[in-house]
Amino acid sequence: MPPKRLQQDLRTRWYSSYYTIQSLLAEKRALCAYTAEYDLPATLTATQWDLLEKTVQVLAPFEELTREVSSSSPSASDVIPMVQVLKRLLSRPEEADEGIRTIKGTLLEAVRRRFTHLETEPIYSVATLLDPRYKHRYFSDAEASRREKDVLLAEVMKMKEVIRRTRAGASEPAKKTAQVEAASKSKLGNIFDEIMEESTPCPEPATTSARVEVQTYFSEPTILRSDNPLLYWKVNQPRLPSLAVTAAEFLCALSTSVESERLFSTASNIIDEKRSRLTAEKAEMLIFLKKHLPLMLQDKAV
Structure with missing residues (x-):
């Protein structure tokens, strides 16, 4: 062996x-x-x-x-759906739980305690609403979903004023066909599908152009969870300009600080004793290329 x-x-x-x-x-x-x-x-x-x-x-x-x-x-939009999936998975009784019920109960209580006020934080709630993979489907109840939709509408109205003059010459491209996410083989994927099927869109009266834009977005089906939400907004920006700009503001936030901490490791790999004459300006350029060149090449390929 x-x-x-x-x-x-x-x-x-x-x-x-x-x-x-x-x-x-x-x-x-x-x-x-x-x-x-x-x-x-x-x-x-x-x-x-x-x-x-x-x-x-x-x-x-x-x-x-x-x-x-x-x-x-x-991004920050993945946090609320993941927490809801964990809660659903830990609270579901199974026949194989003999001997580990205390472990599951302790983990469930810890998840609830640590993420109690998660849905009231705009950086997470608005980002989740603006993610075409999730929208309003993963909030704990209808009241929380309705409250955060109002917060989203306020943000969209702010953006509406900023881009009002640039909308006149924009032409509407062909509408991207949204697809309902296929069932995943993993246990987590099944929970994501289950929560998605339980929620149904709630139509609301449209009174302003911003509200019409928001209502149009929520009335459409979600896209595949494996799809890129930024690509969705790139395609639908002419059709939903205010929402696209708002999505770019909220979806750019990462879900954790892990990627930021990796910058320190990148710097230590570039600046070492064998490159002691490397200037600060050159080091900054190399770190920037190391972190952003793959993203630029990926965007160019798309």
Whole structure:
């Protein structure tokens, strides 16, 4: 067998515990054989191995979402849907919960406590409404959705005044056909689909041009969750100009600070003892190219 090492558990990284248990389960057969051959005093029983397998299943959605929000693409609009999916997943009873009900209950309470006021923060709520993949479908109740729609309408009316003079010569392109997201094979994807199907658009009377624009946007189907929301607004900007400008303002915010912290690692990789004569101006240019050139090439390809 090829040599392998068990994952080290770090107190400052919760997911290291998940990877540690995963590595133990992957080497379960070898560990049990080694324990029996050398008659080790400390061993894991069959019940403990079973609890480790169930613990990994509970922590798997957290690890999957952590990897997703730690990349460079997720924005603030992904936070509320992900929290709602976690709540739904942890509160759903299953037959395999024997022995881990306390773990699921503790995790559910922690998620609720940490994200109690999430839907009242405009940076998250308005960004979620302006994301064509989610819109108003992932709010906890209809009252919260209605309240944040009013906040969105106020933001759109502000933008309406800014671009009023530039709308006259704009021509309306062909409407992009929105698609309903297909069912995903993962457990998290099924929860996303389930919440999406439960919510239905609520028509509201249109009295102003800004309200008409907002109502038109919410009356259309959502796009695939795998699609790029920024590309959607690029295509539909002539048709929904005020919403597109507002979306650019809110969707540019990242969901976590992980990508910002990676800038320090990028700087340390560029500026080292072998490049001690690198000026600050050149270093800044290299860091900018390192972080933005892939995005520029991707936009050019699209």
